[in-house]
Amino acid sequence: MPTNTSFHDFHKGDNGYTLGEDNARPQRTAIAPVGNPTTRTQFTKFVQRWLYFEVLRAVLGHLHQFDLLHFIRRDTEQNSYITTERLPRYLEDWLDFESSNPAESVARLLQAQLVLDRARRYVFEYCSVSDVHSRPIWPIDDHVALSIMILGETLTSALIKIRRQKHMNIHGWSDNDYSSQGWGYSRLVLQKMRAERWCLKTITMLQGVLRNNTIGLLYALQIPPQEKAEISHLQCTETECKPVAIPSTPGSNIDLQNPEPFHCKECDRRTCKEVQVNSRELNRIIKQGKIPLLRYRHEAGKIDLVEMNASCNKEYVIFSHVWADGYGNKNANAMNKCVLDMFRNLFNDIKSENVIQQSHGRMETPENFWIDTLAIPVETEFDDQRKKAIRKMHDIYTNAKYTIVLDAGLMSVDKGEGYIKPAMSITLSKWMTRLWTLQEAVLSKSLYFNFSDQVYSMDKLEKLFQQEDAPLHSCLAFVSRAYYHGILEKESRRMHGPDSTPEDRITKPAFVANVWKAVQWRRTEHRQHETLALATLLNVDTDSFADSSYIKKKKMIYDGPELQRRMQKLVDLLAARSPCAIPAGIIFVPGPRLEEKGYGWAPRTWLSSKEVEPPDPLALQVKKARLNVPHGLEVWFPGFRLHNLRNKQDLLNDLSEFHFPADRWLSQWYRVIPADEKEPLPHRSRDRSRELAIVAPQLLASNPKEIGLLVAIAREQDGILFVEILHRIYISVEGDAEKIRVWRNDFLAEDFGSLSCGERLSTEQHWCIDGQQDNQPLKSFITNGNGELIKPLSNKNRSFTESFGLRVSNTFHSITKR
Incomplete structure (x- = not known):
């Protein structure tokens, strides 16, 4: 059973393992090394005690009748099992308690939020899997991981409902949207769906639609997808459905690409005309x-x-x-x-x-x-x-x-x-x-x-x-x-x-x-x-797309360039709306981008089957955008300009992550890692004289990672930064005090390695995002619906930046692997 150690201190070494804030690998303290079967059992117990029982204690422990033994049952042979039979009653008592004791309700609900947020982050990153072939980072029992996810999603949902009834919504503390209530995906559930012959593409789509909610997947298993014929999905992948019809009788032929015209069940097909x-x-x-x-x-x-x-x-x-x-x-x-x-x-x-x-x-x-x-x-x-x-x-x-x-x-x-x-x-x-x-x-x-x-x-x-x-x-x-x-x-x-x-x-x-x-x-x-x-x-x-629905036309081939041309046309039509209908946050969405000059920021397809990372960049509706061909999409976002501290022109070569401070006191540090799975930060083989910068949807004020863009600056004119997208990234405020201490010491000793300094830019920094820039003179134009250049844009006043306190040469500044 758990000790009296608080939830926030439980993982710091007194219970068998030590887990750093950003450390996926548990460190042994008093038990066998990670890797053998005994260790897997021991580490499973450690995680269960912390992320199940300590979460329960931290969220519901203030209730007078609370007892962790209520969540354990034993069979006739004294084997112990988890039970949530009394959880519904506990949750109702929680609501009653907050209604009867309003004086400290805000403090209690905020503490519950902090516990659930931290627990969710660990479970989501280290217990959850992305597909049926993945293995969680932590070596724990799949059944225990599933039970933790179910409990976490239940408590998160209950907290949101209690806050709603209490009319408590403190911006920055209690913001929960549709995408933040799931605790990840259980390998056990995904394997069960696959065993029941679910299509891998359907599973992937359902994961996205249900927004990381494993309770939803569990319930979906009770309502299997209906097929008109006996279908095999063994050849399907996460990105493509490749169904194969299994004839009900030998010699029958079922063409899934050209289905037979529909008939009602009661229809006599011999007489139906x-x-x-x-x-x-x-x-x-x-x-x-x-x-x-x-x-x-x-x-x-x-x-x-x-x-x-x-x-x-x-x-x-x-x-x-x-x-x-x-x-x-x-x-x-x-x-x-x-x-x-x-x-x-x-x-x-x-x-x-x-x-x-x-x-x-x-x-x-x-x-x-x-x-x-x-x-x-x-x-x-x-x-x-x-x-x-x-x-x-x-x-x-x-x-x-x-x-x-x-x-x-x-x-x-x-x-x-x-x-x-x-x-x-x-x-x-x-x-x-x-x-x-x-x-x-x-x-x-x-x-x-x-x-x-x-x-x-x-x-x-x-x-x-x-x-x-x-x-x-x-x-x-x-x-x-x-x-x-x-x-x-x-x-x-x-x-x-x-x-x-x-x-x-x-x-x-x-x-x-x-x-x-x-x-x-x-x-x-x-x-x-x-x-x-x-x-x-x-x-x-x-008009430009109407012929695409005529699938009978002979030898009509829609290859990659043709599809891109059509998407580019759609972008032009949206840009021609007044005001421009292109959401500025679209530059942060996942998936391949258009290759044409001036459109390198735009998604090649909207059917990406990829999740939008927090903060939802497409929800930032106050941000405006306008298309400026051939220079790209003009947007106004905060960000950082990165200055290399070494007098050396090195490439950004297969770097997995880097860090930089953003003030002269070296007190606030940021961590940058690739956002697209299994892709290192890019090897940049083009112009080595370009500076680097980061475009962010909002100014970071918390530790969780947020989406951003790593870009190369092609040129600067009238306060506008013309940039080329290098990589989508996650950027986060570094919270590990020991890491910050080491980096500060290296910085003061001028042992910079891969360290850079970050110059914080205006919250309304003017960017021109393209993906393919050249050195032609700047001509600020927008396009009409046909992609033709029309009226010139007036230059805005040069934007101001908050100085880092150090100015370095405008020659190329890169980040090198330490």
Whole structure:
């Protein structure tokens, strides 16, 4: 059992091991060396005592009835096991205690926050794994690691709820966002998912969507993904899904790339006929600048076309679907009769629901509908009309009365009771992983999900959230709500709410940033579709991308350069918005970047499947940006200018980390390490005369690592630093007093080694971020939507910096490995 040592001192040497603040390797004090089986058992006990029992004591120990023995049970053979049976009651007592003793409540809650933050950092870095093949840094038992993660996420969720009820939110102390409540991923859970034949790509995407929450993954295991056919995912990787169909009968052939047209379960396929739209009439309506709506006549088995003018003066429903489920059609604008009958039944289901709510004055559900399979031409001869139809898709989605989601997985399961099960089912659905469906969700006024037993509105589902999120001992409702965040429902409410204005529909940096975060975990089978889908969602001109949806065109090859050209065009269109719609924080996001001069800061794809590191740079909406071709993206961020202290031109060569002070008293030191896994800081073989600098989203005031950019300064003019991105980095305030003492002594002894001095720059330092700079004269221009240079920009006043106290030569200053 744990001793009376406090949580913060437990790891400092009196309990078998010593752990430094930034030391992943435990140091032995009184037991066998790390590495043999005995040591693994002993170290597991040490970690369990500290990060499980001492965390419990530190957070709940002030309660009068608290006893650690309540969290241990013994069987008939006196074997000990952890139990959390009494934890829910303890958490309720915690809330009661804080309500009854408000005088010192702030101090207690802040102390609990400090304990959970430190414990989470150790667990996340040393017990968590990134994928099924990884091993945690600490050699502890996987079951113990899982129990610590579950306890930590439960206590963190409870603390946030208690703080919320106490209306306590101290900036810098009690900030918890959607991404900071998970404690990592258990190798045990990931291995279990893989053993149950989950796709590695799906697992990776789910990890990102659930934001490091292992309780969410555990619950997801109870709702396995639904497959229409027997599918093997043994060939899948973390970055690519490579499903292989296993025929149910010998000799049968299942083509996953070209799925068979969808049929209802009750359908008699021998009599079910395909119903086709009159293509000539369809294209006539589109050519006249109108929008074709559809109305199905069940008795006649025909589809009528209904003309709607550009003002969208008719009510209609949109059906949102996944192509792989068989609702698409490459050869003609047609669908099976049984599917159209299903649409008709869904209309009746929604009508029935609205009849119950007719006291609110709601109108009868319209029977006009729109679905891309039937309303966007597919024949080669109507290519121009196809592009015209695509240009209107943003307005079509925005003005629909309802959107009904058709997903094969959801349609094969009952909705279930309450909030958690249906919400997690939606989160796990294939519909949530596709790029095209995002625009339909975000731009829709009202969403309905079609389960096997009922069609259910998201509004109705969300009314259950607060009730099921109330218990302190459960964070499942919050985790299951990942679907809500993933379809940007708050953005949709802003655009479609009763108080919305035309201003709310303008594409702004905040909206673009949220779209990037929602898109990063989605995918599309055809990479050329990415820019078209994004342009439609962001309401910019789709003319340059409309041909990408015509997948039937012969020998259409979308290679790397073509994809980059399209992404560059999308950047130009966003930059041409007034104000510029590019979020400044996009320079910090992970993934490959564009290669074209002036665009080296921009992501090559938004489908990165990579997490955004804290602090969320895309949440810094007060920061502005503007595109300045060919010089790059102009942004205003704080940072450091690095000065080498050795009169020597060395390369930054395969360095794993470096450190620098930022004041003349040598009291505050910073640590820099690569942010992208398994990549050392780069070998810079270009111009050796360039200085180095660091661009940071915000001024660091705490120890946890934060994202930043290591850049090389190409030149400086009028206070603007023109820089080339070398590497994404983590930068943190060094908290190890012993390390600081050694570095200070080296610095004073002029034994600089890899040490540099950092000159703190203005909080509004003006940067021009490119990735490819040359020495051509500065011409400050911005671009229009076609990438053409237009009006000149006036030079801003030269920014001031806080001097380090030492000025060194402007010749090249680098960092060398010590």
